[in-house]
Amino acid sequence: MADGAADEYIVRFENVQKSYDGETLVVKNLNLNVEAGEFLTMLGPSGSGKTTCLMMLAGFEPATHGEIYLKETPINKVPPHKRGIGMVFQNYALFPHMTVAENLAFPLQVRGMNKADAETKVKRALEMVQLPQMSGRRPAQLSGGQQQRVAVARALVFEPDLVLMDEPLGALDKNLREEMQFEIKHIHENLGVSVVYVTHDQSEALTMSNRIAVFDDGIIQQLAAPEVLYEKPDNAFVAQFIGENNKLLGTVKSVSDGVAKVDLEGGGTVEALAIKCGAAGERTMLSIRPERVLIAQEDMPNRLTGKVVELIYLGDHIRCRMEVAASKEFVVKVPNSHAHAALRVGEETAIGWVTEDCRALDVR
């Protein structure tokens, strides 16, 4: 607090490691700062260590090594109920023997708040999630979406500075999930509370977050804003995990001024931004987004020939799968405009892209 930098971070992981069996590390040397008021998402496949991180932060799992700070206070030895962190669980964990109002009043009661104040707060919280008429119901009498809202309200009713959410929308159907994404986002914006959110659904992460930490193999692969993650992935895992990605394998021929010349395995040489590709002679994976590939343009620095394998009409765009330089899974999104090229299955066509859209990354 004294130097001003202290209250910028609400959570700080410092060299945190976690092992369950003493043989393998589930979380390997985690360093992560969560800024006050931020919506930070931990995204990754199952088993990547993201939920473990959340459980360490909530206090249900002890860190094997390292220290976690909550507002500059080390909390490794603080039991969960003294951390004052709100939490929304995967299956909501609403207490089945209590009504909605009793569920919401529970955190206020254990804090010794008087009845009248608690009632006011419960009422306000239910209004926030648009369920004021449901206070007398039991959780089993609510729909999945309503239970979800109650769970969010319960995690917020005691006004914590930090709320953790562990795949809270996993059990909902697609439409409801999208609706709830916006609702949670709006609640976050209105209350200014910090949120650490865990999910394996990248579109959820992209929709809601200020920053996303992509987890894999117990390591944060990249921590950045959604648009940076999508457009400037640091490594092959992030490129493949976030959004749709075309990968072309090749060998680095030379690197100069941050641009690598790469010999593709299927023949041809292209240029790409040298992000994580090593020196000349090393293998690399080129990453390029399907919507950045252009068709039948003459003045491209990188030109290849592709053979159309499959065409799928999707209304706003046409998804074209083609065979390019030894890859049969090369996808191009052709915008559905008057000017777009007429493609036919089996025909060959010229494709190309600007160097800035293609990133030379590590090979996994």
Add this chain to the structure above:
Amino acid sequence: MTDTTANGAAGSQPDSGPMLAADGTPLKVSLARALRRQKLRALMLIAPLLLFIVITFLAPIGDMLFRSVENNIVPETLPRTVVALEQWDPESGEAPGEAVFEALQADLLIAAEKKIHTRLGSRLNYETPGISSLFRKSGRRVDDMEQGPYKPQFLKIDEDWGDVEIWRTIKRYSGAYTAGYFLASVDMEYGADGPQLKPEDERIYLTLLWRTILLSTVITVSCILLGYPVAFLLANLPLRTSNVLMILVLLPFWTSLLVRTSSWIVLLQQQGVINDTLVTLGLVGDGGRLELMHNEVGTIVAMTHILLPFMILPLYSVMKTISPSYVRAAKSLGANDWTAFWRIYFPNTVPGIGAGAVLVFILAIGYYITPELVGGTSGIFISNRIAYHISSSLNWGLAAALGVVLLALILVFYWLYDRIVGVDNVKFGG
């Protein structure tokens, strides 16, 4: 709106009246017809078991329970006497007149021929001690009686024939049905002004019933106290460890009940393992060995151990369904360990406690073998008395009446439980 869709689906039909199927038969009839085959098949599948239960279980039990009110032996053995006694007024204070004795002579003559007068004697002996020998004596000599008047001859055989009490008993039990067994089973008897409680020193069944209920309650409570932590461990330990524990819980099930009870005898008796250990440790003197057996303590200890699995298993299966995230959620909301347990975890296990308590209590209240072996006199249950009347005293009517009282008691407890906790709240698993 509903009407139009209903009409549209079922074709043209009046607005009121039952819904019709496409061929015009009422929909309910159609549905019943369609389901009949399934129902028949289901019935056929359970038919063997149903028959088996009816023949070997329900019918004998029904017959046995019927014995608690049945009293045919008196009117069948003494038909004429019963009719003649109708004229006699017990309040007159005098033995009946010659007409009754004449009928008695005729009845006894036939009964003695068939040798069934002794059975009647022992039946009536339950009600008024002494009648048994009276009938046996008279049955032997009735053959030698001279022609009429019979009253003096009977009085000559035994003066008791002049006793109003004897005749009062015969008259009271002359009907085909009697409430006598039930009165006896709750320590009551016919007095001058109808049913009344027996003198205090003769009351045994109420004491026994009360003790049975009390001890069963104590056993149930100790099963809850001992079983709850075990079930909690079972439900929360990692699979490998909990499997071992589960085998330990189930082990008693695979051991003979008799063996388990006998081993408690080895442990509890005055020269047994526990007392020996205490004496060796110097905690009690050799002269002051604890009486752990042949009293309530023995019954409670042994039966708690034997019935414990019936508490642990329903508790376990309920605890297994309680998501660990409830307690985590409670803690994240600010509850300490105790609050999280008591306000969140415990209320969710109540259905399991209910199921276990009902099981243990109902099993305990009718338990026989263990109280018989370790209970002594102060630790036996009502069922031991029932067994005594079935096999030793051969007073099956009283045994049946006691059985009915016990059954009624269980139903009352079940009803009470339903009122207080709700039977729907009982969960044996899943």
